Amino acid sequence: MSANMLPSEFVVNVDHERCRRCKRCILNCGFGVFDFQNMTTADSSKCVACHRCVVFCPEEAITVTQNPLAFRENASWSVGLRKQIWKQAGSSGMILTGMGTDLPWLNIFDHLLIDACQVTNPSIDPLREPMELRTYLGRKPDRLEVSEVGDGEFKLASPVADNIKLDIPIMFSGMSYGSVSLNTHRALAIAAERLGTVMNTGEGGLHKELYPYADHIIVQCASGRFGVHPEYLNAGVAVEIKVGQGAKPGIGGHLPGEKIGQEVSGTRMIPVGTDALSPAPHHDIYSIEDLRQLIYALKEATGYKPISVKIACVHNVAAIASGIARAGADIIYLDGFRGGTGASPAVVRDHVGIPIEIAIAVVDRQLRSEGIRNWVSLIAAGGVRSSADVVKAIALGADAVGIGTAALIAMGCRLCQKCYTGNCSWGIATQRPELVGRLDPEWGAERLVNLVNSWSLEVKEVLGALGVNAIESLRGNRERLRTLGLDEMTADILDVKPAGR
């Protein structure tokens, strides 16, 4: 037990009969667990259970187990809470953590069931008939007017705003270069291009090398304005104003100086080794009117590209979204409280915000009731884990979904939640050159393409079962969802009937 009275969370065991002393584990562990003194030794207190050593040990000689140490059971004082208190009593600081919340909150996606056709209307076989997943993001006109140009020919007379064309209703969420490695950004950009979708830079700017992927990139402008200049603003298909993030609504970000090396420094345009502090608010946005001002400042600077506004889902999300739509945004990116992060105080990650399922339903309904749903596209993110979640989010009213954590898991992430340390053994959330090199962008891109293609197949299969041939027919179609095991009030807020009704 270490001086702060915390027992190791995991126990690393090396089977010395099997171990060939190849030392791959020493090289592979980003957290410095292993050492070699006549034989391989392991310091369990440093282990985060990221499995890098286990996967790369050629002899399967390493096992990592939960420390079986018994804690006196206590329903009020969970082991997690006791550990937090021990840490804080020894240090005087906020508990920092990474990824999305790991607390067992009710997951509404898991209490929604999807409909299917039987007898009275035919289902469709997606293998035989085309299924349309194409999605256009951006403002749609209130009405379309056509004018006759003679000889029975007509042309569109109404002006139509620029839209972003996605081949699939799935995009990659904003993860900044700095919090993740350049190879992670490379993999996301390559995959976005192959999939016909977009990746989002996050708030750390865009590395020069990725400018050729412009047609598949949304650039972000956050409160720190890192790496934001006219060329960057025009380097993608849209600009996103990041107001908030689901994992940490209402607070800013601190990228520690350790992660600001030469390349990150050049992309963020700040000196090497300084902390990159993102203020909690944009100090030029203190009102909806101010937001409108920044939206139009960005439109002026980009020749009127679509502008997305990303917010964390909070209690008044419907009214806020209405304000954002009326402020002139083309896309509203809703990030639920399960969303991931490179670093957040645990108290905020685990206790602030509301679920994406509720947010998407109430925002969609609010905008419809005001007759302005067509002004904006809605992206649902923060806890989308599978193709089923994609279908349910879209049926609840989203135009498309954003995936971050799922994309990282596809590239090897084990959810060890230590992104903020910069020691990621999988080369994802790190800037240490020897670790970054482990993630081959081409390999990562292939895994991402495989994952999203798999989900697309599954979405098509479900659409076929629902008897519709376009994702458009599912959008906001709550009639095709039923709740199971949700209380009446939550079901009412979702506007979804219980199973059996």
Add this chain to the structure above:
Amino acid sequence: MMIAETEAKRDEAGTATIEADGVYYRVLNERVRALLEDGYDEIVLNGVNGQRYIGDGLSSAARIVINGVPGNDLGAFMNGPTIEVNDNAQDGVGNTMNSGKIIVKGHAGDVVGYGMRGGKIFISGDVGYRVGIHMKSYKEQVPVIVAGGRAGDFFGEYMAGGILVLIGLGSDGQPVAGSYVGTGMHGGTLYVRGEVDDSQLGEEVRVFDLDDGDRALLGRLLTEFTADTGADTEGVVPEDFIKLQPYSHRPYGNMYVY
């Protein structure tokens, strides 16, 4: 909304003049961009009255002269041009500016130079709240804001780099800056002429003595500022200023436990 037709008058010297009175901002800014593409290196805008986003996102070495009061976000995301305003300016001057120069021969509103990374902003008169928030420097890009008069609260808040100078002309014994000067500051330098009470300072900043480098820098900036704005800085000398800097580049380094 009133959208008046604009026809720029062009002269031999490469100067174009637009009568901006009553012209919708989007039309006005389109005209400015078109003239820059046509190769004009000086554009005069007469009768400007609140049009927003003038100079927004422009990458050029042109000079834009504004007669009248421009609207919010003057020179936002700007990269290179020089803008000269022969009147007051409103909020958001030089928002997230990358390079270039903005000269305002009058007062300016809130949030001047937010997130600014390079270039210079000279305001001859007073400035509002939240001026120079999160300015940052990068390599040879060191942003500079000089305000001739007084400043409101949160001057230099969250500042990460660059130089903010407050001359305090016409303060008549009132405090030159408001409260929370340099709160959260972790880089860059503030120079304020006269006294700033400790109660006005953010926790992260301290008063430091001027050195020869500071005096030389202030001397150069005062000369340039006076020449550009025409402000009456007679008798203002570098020795009158105090220097404020953060005492830590990592103010929040010890805030977390893992």
